[in-house]
Amino acid sequence: MSPIDGPEQRPYDDEWRLDAACRGWPPDLWFPPSLQGGKYQRHTAGKAEAICATCKVRAECLEIAERSKATEGIWAGTTPRRRRVKVTRH
DSSP states (O other): OOGGGSTTOOOOOGGGGGGOTTTTSOGGGTSOSOEETTEEOHHHHHHHHHHHHTOTTHHHHHHHHHHTTOOSSOBTTBOHHHHHHHHHHO
């Protein structure tokens, strides 16, 4: 049995994205093209985080980011750095 067939693996269900607060906003808010010293510009990340704070599917979004080991972008209101810190604490 391959790791993909394991019980914790399941196909990504994208239906949740239809309810995402970020739907319709420019992708650059969540994947900012400009990085300063490896850090997201605060004004860009702040706007994305504010939109994410109103979202009813944050849990699903964060699950996808964690399962896919996303190293870029803001997912469920978290920056890559915050996701790394969360992973190292567990």
